Amino acid sequence: MTAPLPIKTVATRAFNDQRPGTSGLRKKTKVFEQPHYLANFVQSIFSSLEGFEGKALVVGGDGRYFNREAIQIILKMAVANGFGEIIVGRAGILSTPAASAVIRHEKAFGGIVLSASHNPGGPDADFGIKYNISAGGPAPEKITEAIFAHSKVIESYKTVEAPDVDIDHLGETFVGATKVRVIDPVAIYRDLMASLFDFSAIRALFASGFTMKFDAMSAVTGPYAKAILEGDLGAAPGTVLNGEPLPDFGHHHPDPNLVHAKHLYDLAMSDAAPDICAASDGDGDRNLVIGRGQFVTPSDSLAIIAANAHLAPGYSQGIAGVARSMPTSGAADRVAKKLGVGIFETPTGWKFFGNLLDAGKVTICGEESAGAGSNHVREKDGLWAVLMWLNILAVRKQSVKEIVRAHWAEFGRNYYSRHDYEEIATEGANALVAGLREKLASLPGQIFGSLTVAAADDFSYLDPIDGSLSQQQGIRILFADGSRIVYRLSGTGTSGATLRVYIERYEPDPARHDLETQAALAELIALAGSIAEIRKHTGRDAPTVIT
Ligand code: VG1
Ligand code: CO
Numbered sequence: 001m002t003a004p005l006p007i008k009t010v011a012t013r014a015f016n017d018q019r020p021g022t023s024g025l026r027k028k029t030k031v032f033e034q035p036h037y038l039a040n041f042v043q044s045i046f047s048s049l050e051g052f053e054g055k056a057l058v059v060g061g062d063g064r065y066f067n068r069e070a071i072q073i074i075l076k077m078a079v080a081n082g083f084g085e086i087i088v089g090r091a092g093i094l095s096t097p098a099a100s101a102v103i104r105h106e107k108a109f110g111g112i113v114l115s116a117s118h119n120p121g122g123p124d125a126d127f128g129i130k131y132n133i134s135a136g137g138p139a140p141e142k143i144t145e146a147i148f149a150h151s152k153v154i155e156s157y158k159t160v161e162a163p164d165v166d167i168d169h170l171g172e173t174f175v176g177a178t179k180v181r182v183i184d185p186v187a188i189y190r191d192l193m194a195s196l197f198d199f200s201a202i203r204a205l206f207a208s209g210f211t212m213k214f215d216a217m218s219a220v221t222g223p224y225a226k227a228i229l230e231g232d233l234g235a236a237p238g239t240v241l242n243g244e245p246l247p248d249f250g251h252h253h254p255d256p257n258l259v260h261a262k263h264l265y266d267l268a269m270s271d272a273a274p275d276i277c278a279a280s281d282g283d284g285d286r287n288l289v290i291g292r293g294q295f296v297t298p299s300d301s302l303a304i305i306a307a308n309a310h311l312a313p314g315y316s317q318g319i320a321g322v323a324r325s326m327p328t329s330g331a332a333d334r335v336a337k338k339l340g341v342g343i344f345e346t347p348t349g350w351k352f353f354g355n356l357l358d359a360g361k362v363t364i365c366g367e368e369s370a371g372a373g374s375n376h377v378r379e380k381d382g383l384w385a386v387l388m389w390l391n392i393l394a395v396r397k398q399s400v401k402e403i404v405r406a407h408w409a410e411f412g413r414n415y416y417s418r419h420d421y422e423e424i425a426t427e428g429a430n431a432l433v434a435g436l437r438e439k440l441a442s443l444p445g446q447i448f449g450s451l452t453v454a455a456a457d458d459f460s461y462l463d464p465i466d467g468s469l470s471q472q473q474g475i476r477i478l479f480a481d482g483s484r485i486v487y488r489l490s491g492t493g494t495s496g497a498t499l500r501v502y503i504e505r506y507e508p509d510p511a512r513h514d515l516e517t518q519a520a521l522a523e524l525i526a527l528a529g530s531i532a533e534i535r536k537h538t539g540r541d542a543p544t545v546i547t
Pocket of ligand 1: 022023116117118119281285286325348349350367368369371489490491492493500
């Protein structure tokens, strides 16, 4: 230990736009690069917390442009604010699920995760930051609102004068009296995965000739996927594509959806298809799973994982319950019902699952936006979902397609799609939502073609554990036959507004499980447009992204 460094108080002025969204604060990189912008937010985090003096803080990010600079700023501020130890992933890299695992494993006070997730990276793209609590999950709204309140009145922040810390070599150094420990970003996570899944069964699967392509999208998951899939599990070299994390993700959009990972979809549908194709996003918390000739919607993936989790050693005792975000399809509900376990419907964003997981009410959680996870960490976890699928395939000795088809035959199929209208004018988006709110009371009972509205509301969630209420979490139109249209505005975008329209229809009859999704939903899609007057309010004839 070296002597404490003098604390330097830097005068600043408040910014008025630092309210965290669905998952932390996300802005254009140039906004974060403004003098004091990042420091203000970091000080607002520390000023909202109590009792961390002498305790450990985990810091890491997805490696995007500005990650390294941001980490140096945060390290010095954490020292000045009185943390006893700072644990950093080598080169400043930790995937979001790995950061959560490290916070829990090291019993840290909390962590700062630098990521704008599936948003592109680079000097002209996006950057982001969020705070995770000691359980390992994103801070609940009570804390994010306190951070925002501080950010509006901040006048100064604390830092120390010190040379940049070497974050590229494993080991310990001191900055003043604070220990900085640089750790292998992969090791703790890899051990955790080995404790949950039957690695020898998956190894045998690969040894038997099973083939896979995993696209890390030049983002953070590459080193994790290479170590686990090609290293521990014996998948062929070259299984992991785009495995080197790049600060601009190779100029790509690191969102593993049917638009930005279309090449993977095309591969999976081709004659050269491997047994499974998978991908994850910028920070490694999302997943995409496509079997040979069989796309798996994230909502179906959640349901299938819930129904089969007991096949993996870490879940062999069965699951306590399932939670899904409100827009996620009801497929998981049917599984929970059959298993006789609880099912919870929460607002969009992983922060709402934390209390349910901590209380032991649920084991598996998921979102329609390609997110699934369990009580092993408090974030969604892309590679975990892929390993869960591999474990299920290894035990059931069936193809992805056979498993999906058998699931639909048993539970029925929830046809599901999300239509995004990206970067629309904020005024139009707000007018659309206001227009829908006005219609809510008059919608029930109305008949549109073959559809009758059973109920319509603006979703609100009363957290059963801490009693907190979150309102206006998405407009729902529920039909008598169980179909649904949901509208909400994105809370992760960085320019204009993004309207998300979620469309779902349940089909129990296996003879009708082979329809093309958009065709199966055509009547609802048209109705979603007319009820909300999408064209009028957005000026768009069609969505930007269909998943
Ligand atoms: C989106 C998704 C949401 C997810 C969030 C963070 O939020 O819809 O399900 O939790 O991104 O994911 P929004 O507000 O834009 O709809 V990640 O992988 O960006 O951390
Ligand atoms: Co992400």
